[in-house]
Structures are given as structure tokens and as C-alpha cells.
Amino acid sequence: xxxxxxxxxxxxxxxxxxxxxxxxxxxxxxxxxxxxxxxxxxxxxxxxxxxxxxxxxxxxxxxxxxxxxxxxxxxxxxxxxxxxxxxxxxxxxxxxxxxxxxxxxxxxxxxxxxxxxxxxxxxxxxxxxxxxxxxxxxxxxxxxxxxxxxxxxxxxxxxxxxxxxxxxxxxxxxxxxxxxxxxxxxxxxxxxxxxxxxxxxxx
Amino acid sequence: xxxxxxxxxxxxxxxxxxxxxxxxxxxxxxxxxxxxxxxxxxxxxxxxxxxxxxxxxxxxxxxxxxxxxxxxxxxxxxxxxxxxxxxxxxxxxxxxxxxxxxxxxxxxxxxxxxxxxxxxxxxxxxxxxxxxxxxxxxxxxxxxxxxxxxxxxxxxxxxxxxxxxxxxxxxxxxxxxxxxxxxxxxxxxxxxxxxxxxxxxxxxxxxxxxxxxxxxxxxxxxxxxxxxxxxxxxxxxxxxxxxxxxxxxxxxxxxxxxxxxxxxxxxxxxxxxxxxxxxxxxxxxxxxxxxxxxxxxxxxxxxxxxxx
Numbered sequence: 001x002x003x004x005x006x007x008x009x010x011x012x013x014x015x016x017x018x019x020x021x022x023x024x025x026x027x028x029x030x031x032x033x034x035x036x037x038x039x040x041x042x043x044x045x046x047x048x049x050x051x052x053x054x055x056x057x058x059x060x061x062x063x064x065x066x067x068x069x070x071x072x073x074x075x076x077x078x079x080x081x082x083x084x085x086x087x088x089x090x091x092x093x094x095x096x097x098x099x100x101x102x103x104x105x106x107x108x109x110x111x112x113x114x115x116x117x118x119x120x121x122x123x124x125x126x127x128x129x130x131x132x133x134x135x136x137x138x139x140x141x142x143x144x145x146x147x148x149x150x151x152x153x154x155x156x157x158x159x160x161x162x163x164x165x166x167x168x169x170x171x172x173x174x175x176x177x178x179x180x181x182x183x184x185x186x187x188x189x190x191x192x193x194x195x196x197x198x199x200x201x202x203x
Numbered sequence: 204x205x206x207x208x209x210x211x212x213x214x215x216x217x218x219x220x221x222x223x224x225x226x227x228x229x230x231x232x233x234x235x236x237x238x239x240x241x242x243x244x245x246x247x248x249x250x251x252x253x254x255x256x257x258x259x260x261x262x263x264x265x266x267x268x269x270x271x272x273x274x275x276x277x278x279x280x281x282x283x284x285x286x287x288x289x290x291x292x293x294x295x296x297x298x299x300x301x302x303x304x305x306x307x308x309x310x311x312x313x314x315x316x317x318x319x320x321x322x323x324x325x326x327x328x329x330x331x332x333x334x335x336x337x338x339x340x341x342x343x344x345x346x347x348x349x350x351x352x353x354x355x356x357x358x359x360x361x362x363x364x365x366x367x368x369x370x371x372x373x374x375x376x377x378x379x380x381x382x383x384x385x386x387x388x389x390x391x392x393x394x395x396x397x398x399x400x401x402x403x404x405x406x407x408x409x410x411x412x413x414x415x416x417x418x419x420x421x422x423x424x425x426x427x428x429x430x431x432x433x434x435x436x437x438x439x440x441x442x443x444x445x446x447x448x449x450x451x452x453x454x455x456x457x458x459x460x461x462x463x464x465x466x467x468x469x470x471x472x473x474x475x476x477x478x479x480x481x482x483x484x485x486x487x488x489x490x491x492x493x494x495x496x497x498x499x500x501x502x503x504x505x506x507x508x509x510x511x
């Protein structure tokens with residue numbers, strides 16, 4: 001029994017995960033989103049999508065490294081928050097940037113690589129969100145379900161590429177996300193090829 | 204019992220150490236300039252722009268707050284809110300502009316002399332950023348041609364190159380800009396001599412705030428904002444087309460001309476529309492940013508898709 005297996009921990013993680021949205025709403029109400037509020041909202045929701053994807057991906061390494069298997073209880077919720085912020089991000093774009101001109105949205109998706117990447121990342125999140133329930137895990141069977149949910153790696157890669165291609169010249173932030181993602185992927189890659197580090201064997 | 208914490212003095216009211224140490228000089232004169240150098244918000248120096256320009260638009264102006272807190276000035280950080288926070292380290296006095304190259308009378312002008320060179324005009328221009336947002340700003344200055352004529356360009360002069368200050372000590376964020384610095388821009392001679400091309404020293408009735416390109420910048424309203432180079436220290440007349448920073452860094456995305464053109468997209472986004480800061484909906488972008496009547500003739504015979 002650790003703090004991570006307590007009943008209230010999920011409530012705490014949920015509340016924390018909702019904070020970025022509440023903060024955004026609060027700043028919006030106070031008209032504190034800068035000179036270009038729509039850009040601010042677009043960037044904030046995009047940032048948090050990427051952050052939640054990476055947080056979700058770090059659950060498994062953290063469980064093992066910290067020897068806290070109970071952390072897995074938060075994984076689904078964190079992944080769904082990534083999807084939630086991603087949805088807000090897409091709505092912001094389709095509504096406030098394109099005013100639901102779907103022909104124009106489609107033109108962007110086809111024509112602009114950074115939007116293609118971002119949209120692909122979102123589309124790949126949809127089946128993961130849909131099959132996130134216990135009944136879908138049963139229906140698919142654990143093995144197939146796990147295989148399907150490896151799509152999150154593609155989502156995260158698409159998200160980072162989307163960000164990198166968007167930036168005009170200062171690529172420090174996208175590279176930071178890319179670096180974090182590479183570490184998280186290397187961790188899995190090491191596991192998949194059966195390579196085990198001495199430190200991990202202890203766990 | 205309620206224990207209240209003392210409200211204290213807000214940081215903005217604390218006299219910076221170097222101002223305190225130089226307080227005699229501070230009092231002696233140049234208070235505003237020194238204050239700016241020290242990073243405290245000085246009472247802005249008012250400019251008397253008595254001439255109202257016929258080039259001004261009657262569109263609603265953006266707020267001073269928006270114009271001075273949403274800036275692209277990569278020497279002071281690559282996010283829009285950074286220049287307002289970081290540009291206080293810019294020393295705008297003394298400041299000289301050296302004009303050289305294909306001219307009969309190369310000269311170094313003190314910026315104070317430049318400001319007295321011609322009556323200051325207020326010109327309310329639209330500014331369209333290549334990132335598809337726009338603002339309306341009451342700039343202060345006079346036509347760039349007034350300055351350029353002083354050095355008597357020779358017949359070899361076909362282009363005018365501009366260079367911004369780049370001092371890593373004053374602009375420590377510059378090393379992360381991701382673009383080569385010092386910032387360079389260029390215009391064709393006839394563009395530079397066009398009366399709309401503004402040599403700008405102020406906005407909203409006062410001298411330029413540092414983050415807006417103090418003490419002297421260009422405003423070329425029919426071109427994307429990045430052509431309107433800030434904090435100019437050098438002007439050079441050339442025979443060949445000079446390098447321009449964004450054009451060097453991504454030639455497929457930023458052309459030398461960079462005239463506002465809704466028909467030619469940036470490879471990564473459409474230029475057909477723009478968001479005027481402060482507005483919810485988007486406006487259609489106008490060719491030459493709405494200044495086509497004045498400037499379109501400069502480009503007759505030029506394929507604007509190729510020479511974007």
C-alpha cells in the first residue's frame with residue numbers, strides 16, 4: 001500500500017490534470033491571455049497535449065524505476081487527458097482559426113506537413129481513447145489491446161514533429177520534447193530487444 | 204489574530220542598483236535615457252508629431268499595450284512577450300547610424316540629428332506580420348528617402364541594405380534566436396525611396412519603446428513585418444541585391460520582396476486571411492496590405508509568385 005494506491009490519489013491526479021484548463025479559463029475570464037488570446041489558447045492546449053502524452057509514456061518507466069507498480073492506475077486517465085487537451089487543441093484550430101470551414105481545414109491537412117503530422121497524431125489517439133475502457137480490453141484481449149495501444153508512440157512522435165515543423169527558428173522547445181520522447185522510446189526499445197540493464201534487473 | 208504580511212514595495216518601484224549608484228548623474232540629466240538603460244520604466248519621452256500624414260488609415264488603432272507587448276524581436280527572445288520584458292537592456296543613447304556604400308557622401312549620423320532632420324509626422328499604418336496577424340499603429344517618423352538623399356547615392360546604387368544592432372551583451376537572448384545575427388534586411392532603391400517607406404522613431408506620441416526597435420527602425424507597410432527592420436545601426440547602398448536574414452535562413456519561406464500577398468501562401472500556412480489583434484474573426488488580407496494604389500506600380504512586370 002503506497003500513496004499511489006490510495007482511493008484519493010486518483011482524485012488528486014484528476015484535479016491536477018484539469019488545472020491547466022482551469023488556469024486557462026481563469027486567465028481568459030480575466031482577459032489575461034495577451035494580445036493574441038486565440039494563439040495563446042492554441043499553444044497552451046497543444047503544449048498540454050504533448051506533455052500529457054509524455055507523462056503517460058513515462059508511467060511504465062517510473063513504475064519500474066521507482067518500484068511503484070500502483071502508478072499504472074493513473075495511466076488511462078493521463079492518456080485520456082492527452083486526448084482531451086488534443087481535442088481542445090483541434091477544436092480551437094477548427095473553430096477559432098478556420099471557423100469550421102472544413103474544406104479549408106482539409107486543404108490544410110493535405111497541403112501543410114505540420115498540420116498533416118498534428119492531425120495524424122490526433123486521429124491515432126481516437127481508437128486509443130475509444131478502447132480505453134475495461135470492456136474493450138476484454139473484448140480485444142490483452143495481447144491485441146496492448147499491441148493497439150502501442151499507437152501512442154506514433155501519436156507522440158507525430159506530436160513532436162508537428163511542433164518542430166511549426167516553429168520558425170528557435171527549436172529549443174521542440175527539441176526538448178523530442179529528447180524526452182527519445183529517452184522514453186529508448187527505454188522501451190531496450191526492453192523489446194531483450195537488453196536488460198543491470199539496474200533494471202534489480203527491480 | 205490576523206497577521207498581515209507587509210505589502211512591501213513592488214519590484215517595479217525599487218531603484219535599480221546602478222541607477223542608485225549613479226544617482227548624481229541620473230539627476231544631472233538624461234534621466235529618461237538612463238532610466239531606460241537601467242530597465243526601469245521611464246516616463247516616456249514625448250515626441251511632437253505635428254504633421255498628420257495623408258497616408259494614415261482611419262482604421263481603429265490597436266492599444267498601446269498590445270503594440271508594445273506582442274513583439275517579434277528575436278534579439279530579445281523568440282516568444283512574443285519576451286521583448287517587452289528583456290529589451291530594457293538595450294542602450295539607445297548614444298546611437299549612430301552609419302550610411303555607406305555606393306554614395307558620394309558617406310556619413311555617420313547621430314540619431315538625435317536624424318530626429319531633427321525633418322518635421323516628425325504621425326502615420327497610422329496597418330502592419331501585417333508574415334505569421335498572419337496584423338495591427339494598426341500610429342508610428343512617428345518621416346520618409347526614409349529624406350535620410351537617404353543626404354548621402355547622395357551614386358548611379359551604381361540599386362539596393363539599400365540595413366543592419367540592426369547586435370551586441371550579445373545587451374542582447375543575451377540573441378544566441379538562441381535560431382537566425383544569423385546581426386539582423387539584415389534590404390530594399391530595392393525605388394522601394395526605399397518610396398514616400399510610404401517610413402524611418403520611424405516613435406509611436407503613440409512618444410519615442411519608440413526598446414522592444415519596438417528603438418531608437419530608429421523602418422516601417423514598410425506594404426511588406427510583411429519582418430522587412431521593417433528594428434534598431435538600425437548601418438545602411439549600405441549596394442549594386443547587388445543584399446542578403447536578408449529570414450531569406451537566408453529559409454529562402455523557400457521568406458522571399459527578398461516579401462510583399463504582402465494573399466495569393467501566395469507561406470509554405471506552412473495560408474496568407475489569404477489575417478487576425479487583427481483584438482478581433483475575434485479573421486479579415487481577408489489585402490494585396491500589398493491595402494497599399495496597392497501607391498506601390499503596385501513598383502512591381503509592374505514582376506511575377507509576384509516567383510519574386511515573392
